[in-house]
Amino acid sequence: MRILQVLTLLSPAGEFGGPATVAVNQSRALAQRGHAVTLIAGSFDEPGSAPDVPGVRVLTFPTRAVGRGRGFARIVAPSMLRWIRTHAGDFDVAHVHLGRDFVTLPAARLLSWGNVPTHVQTHGMINPRPSLPYQVIDRALTIPAVRHARTAFYLNDVELRKLRAAIGGSPRYSYLGNGVPLPDAVRPARPDGLPEVLFLARLHPRKRAVTFARVATELAPRFPARFTIIGPDEGDGPAVDEVLRDFRASQDAEVADRIRREAPIPGGRVTERLAQAAIYVLPSIHEPLPMSVLEAMAAGLPVVVTDTCGFAGLVADADAGLVVDDSMGALSAALIGLLTDPARARAQGLRGRHAVEQHWGITSIARQLEEHYDAAG
Incomplete structure (x- = not known):
């Protein structure tokens, strides 16, 4: 299968935390099982700083902030969206690690419009927000992105309840754990002997x-x-x-x-x-x-x-x-x-x-x- 994974941000410093770890782990494991996997993400750094993930094609795209600061919810990656418009047809399936942000939300919509079977995984990042700006964003982007996905993955009952409150009950919700690789169980002793x-x-x-x-x-x-x-x-x-x-x-x-x-x-x-x-x-x-x-x-x-x-x-x-x-x-x-x-x-x-x-x-x-x-x- 030709699989596209989409992530808000991939950073050498690990600034995007758990969702980035999940995306990299999934991409590596799927590649090891023989699939052609491409992982795309926004980046605060130069394109050449994309990490090396064995067996996975990793592409990063420069981001810029909308408004003050560079919080994850305010960044955009226009070149990523242009890339998706050009290359969406190259993939059999897409998996979007979806946040309430302007990188993954428009990416998910573009992929759906391009008839690419698209799955979303929200990592606890989409919760009910009553304020008017969030309601506008959700009606225009968040709710359609989740409802039109082939699957909306959740991690636990708490996340599922919040998703249903924010999105509604119509999407195809499915449980998916955050898989992690199992490293060598033997830990080297520290040189000073202190725990x-x-x-x-x-x-x-x-x-x-x-x-x-x-x-x-x-x-x-x-x-x-x-x-x-x-x-x-x-x-x-x-x-x-x-x-x-x-x-x-x-x-x-x-x-x-x-x-x-x-x-x-x-x-x-x-x-x-x-x-x-x-x-x-x-x-x-x-x-x-x-x-x-x-x-x-x-x-x-x-x-x-x-x-x-x-x-x-x-x-x-x-x-x-x-x-x-x-x-x-x-x-x-x-x-x-x-x-x-x-x-x-x-x-x-x-x-x-x-x-x-x-x-x-x-x-x-x-x-x-x-x-x-x-x-x-």
């Missing part, structure tokens, strides 16, 4: 990197462990840096060095970076579908998430880590428990990996996609 507690996500206020940094400053002097923060800055970078500066000023060099903020890494290096850690933490609130949690579980790490995380039930049911409330005290207690009982932490990590292997493996997801694509042909 690493890792936060790897966008530094957006909802992710609460500042909360993690503050808890780390309490624990680093008491426990021989490292605490690392990695991710592109989306507002909280300066606040995190201030917490770390204050900590360094009050500690000797050896302790101060245990908490670090590292530069963002490309999506292709996430698995490798996770393999260096012992515990993964995402203290975000009302986080619907955090791919980083699945990736950490696939890597065999115990995870700590809040009770408003969309994967809290998965973590609890698999006993793959700890689910806490949004207080600093609860997060601190969870990390103390894992750091003082490494055998328990390792066992939880292995259970998480098994749960992902059973239900979220990317090969299984690719097979499901093939069935949907074939049915639409």
Whole structure:
């Protein structure tokens, strides 16, 4: 099959988060199963910066912002739309990772108008919005894009309820998990022998990197462990840096060095970076579908998430880590428990990996996609 995958943004720094990870994972898995896959996306960078995805043709198109800033909802990629008009007929099926944005919404409409069987996957990005500007956008673009899709994929019941509220009940909704590859289960020991507690996500206020940094400053002097923060800055970078500066000023060099903020890494290096850690933490609130949690579980790490995380039930049911409330005290207690009982932490990590292997493996997801694509042909 000739498959086109469409994404809002593909960035070396991983700024678009989970949807980009899902699109790359799906594209790679489908290519490994013998399909001709093309992945197209907007980019904040030069076209030559497109990542290398084995077996997949990756094309990126420059974006520009409509209005102030360059938030994802305000970017446009006119050259991508021109490319779709020219090349839509080259594909048997299209899969659009759909957001309420001006990259993927017009792309989905163009593909449908071009009679390309088109499926959409919304990644929790389309929720009911009562304000007039959103209503106008939804009536003109969002609702038609979802209703005319051959399939509208959702990840959980919460997303399905929100989609039905925003779009209505007529589309062909279908459940689809966010498949992740299973890396080598053997993790190399860190050179210093210290376990690493890792936060790897966008530094957006909802992710609460500042909360993690503050808890780390309490624990680093008491426990021989490292605490690392990695991710592109989306507002909280300066606040995190201030917490770390204050900590360094009050500690000797050896302790101060245990908490670090590292530069963002490309999506292709996430698995490798996770393999260096012992515990993964995402203290975000009302986080619907955090791919980083699945990736950490696939890597065999115990995870700590809040009770408003969309994967809290998965973590609890698999006993793959700890689910806490949004207080600093609860997060601190969870990390103390894992750091003082490494055998328990390792066992939880292995259970998480098994749960992902059973239900979220990317090969299984690719097979499901093939069935949907074939049915639409």
